[in-house]
Amino acid sequence: MDKLRARPVLVAVFAVLGFMLAVAFNSSARAHNTRGSRSADLAGVVRDMERDRTALQASLDELRGEVEGIDRRAAAAVGLQESFTKDLEEARVAAGLTDYAGPGLRVTLSDAAEVPPGEDPNSCLVHDYDLAAVVNALFVGGAEAVSVNGERVSGSTPIRCAGTTVLVNATRVGSPYVIDAVGVPADLEAALAEDVAVSLVFGEYTVRYGLQATKERLTEVTVPSYKGNVSPLFARAVSEGER
Amino acid sequence: MIVLVLAFALGITLGLLANLSVPAVLLTYVGVAVLAALDSCMGGIRASLERTFDDKTFIFGFVSNTLMAGFIVFVGDRVGVRELYLAAVVAFGVRLFDNLGAIRRLFFERMGWE
Numbered sequence: 001m002d003k004l005r006a007r008p009v010l011v012a013v014f015a016v017l018g019f020m021l022a023v024a025f026n027s028s029a030r031a032h033n034t035r036g037s038r039s040a041d042l043a044g045v046v047r048d049m050e051r052d053r054t055a056l057q058a059s060l061d062e063l064r065g066e067v068e069g070i071d072r073r074a075a076a077a078v079g080l081q082e083s084f085t086k087d088l089e090e091a092r093v094a095a096g097l098t099d100y101a102g103p104g105l106r107v108t109l110s111d112a113a114e115v116p117p118g119e120d121p122n123s124c125l126v127h128d129y130d131l132a133a134v135v136n137a138l139f140v141g142g143a144e145a146v147s148v149n150g151e152r153v154s155g156s157t158p159i160r161c162a163g164t165t166v167l168v169n170a171t172r173v174g175s176p177y178v179i180d181a182v183g184v185p186a187d188l189e190a191a192l193a194e195d196v197a198v199s200l201v202f203g204e205y206t207v208r209y210g211l212q213a214t215k216e217r218l219t220e221v222t223v224p225s226y227k228g229n230v231s232p233l234f235a236r237a238v239s240e241g242e243r
Numbered sequence: 244m245i246v247l248v249l250a251f252a253l254g255i256t257l258g259l260l261a262n263l264s265v266p267a268v269l270l271t272y273v274g275v276a277v278l279a280a281l282d283s284c285m286g287g288i289r290a291s292l293e294r295t296f297d298d299k300t301f302i303f304g305f306v307s308n309t310l311m312a313g314f315i316v317f318v319g320d321r322v323g324v325r326e327l328y329l330a331a332v333v334a335f336g337v338r339l340f341d342n343l344g345a346i347r348r349l350f351f352e353r354m355g356w357e
Contacts, residue, residue: 007301010284020254022259023263024277027263028274
């Protein structure tokens with residue numbers, strides 16, 4: 001029996017075939033990973049970004065601490081520590097960069113546990129505008145600091161709808177929404193009672209749609225500091241003289 | 244024959260090492276191209292066994308099969324008949340088994356089992 005000799009060309013093409021198979025295998029494995037569950041993938045992206053944000057926030061806190069330290073040392077060097085740090089502290093407080101604690105009010109809003117028959121499910125959720133109304137009413141009532149689920153409401157805080165959750169600053173918050181406000185509890189409560197939108201939330205929405213809304217006076221409530229960016233990109237401060 | 248298996252293994256190893264990946268859109272092209280290549284290789288083995296193997300025919304067949312397969316997929320995409328690639332898949336699939344049958348027969352003949 002004569003030996004069958006493989007032609008070099010055939011051998012080469014077999015190598016090419018192997019290569020192509022490997023590449024195809026690789027690609028389809030990846031394609032199924034990403035295409036198979038696009039929403040899962042996006043959820044992963046969101047999770048990753050949220051983790052990044054948490055890490056960045058931690059480093060921001062750290063850097064702010066450093067800046068504070070440097071500010072103090074610089075002020076001490078010039079001998080103006082007292083007044084300088086006082087100004088700085090006031091600015092920080094005004095910007096919401098410090099935790100606030102004091103007497104206040106805690107408002108808790110939750111989505112309806114179940115949709116009453118015949119009602120629009122959408123009506124049975126706490127919406128961004130409900131939260132915004134409560135926050136606004138609290139400020140009307142003289143609140144000195146307000147937070148929603150631990151997110152400080154600063155001068156540039158948006159409260160907006162994001163799918164089934166609400167974004168406060170850039171953080172997703174979900175039901176139950178806990179709104180803490182530092183202020184005179186009686187005043188805060190009065191302001192809530194006077195606000196039409198808030199009254200609806202506490203009244204009709206609770207009765208008809210099953211929303212849960214409670215308010216609770218607290219002798220001590222802590223509102224955490226604002227964690228977002230406070231350095232403007234476009235705005236520049238106008239000094240007294242310029243005006 | 245062992246050389247072929249070794250070359251095939253080498254190709255796979257290189258392919259995996261290269262860690263290339265084709266965008267999902269082009270996956271059909273790759274699939275059909277692989278099928279065309281597989282068909283050509285089977286044809287090559289068969290021709291070797293039949294002693295009609297010709298380098299030029301083989302290479303030209305390999306390249307033209309692969310290109311034509313790609314072209315059919317492309318046309319299918321453009322014309323809106325995405326399933327047109329099935330034509331290539333079926334054609335190559337049938338030929339593949341045809342060639343395999345022939346190889347088996349020729350192999351048995353050579354071994355004197357028949």
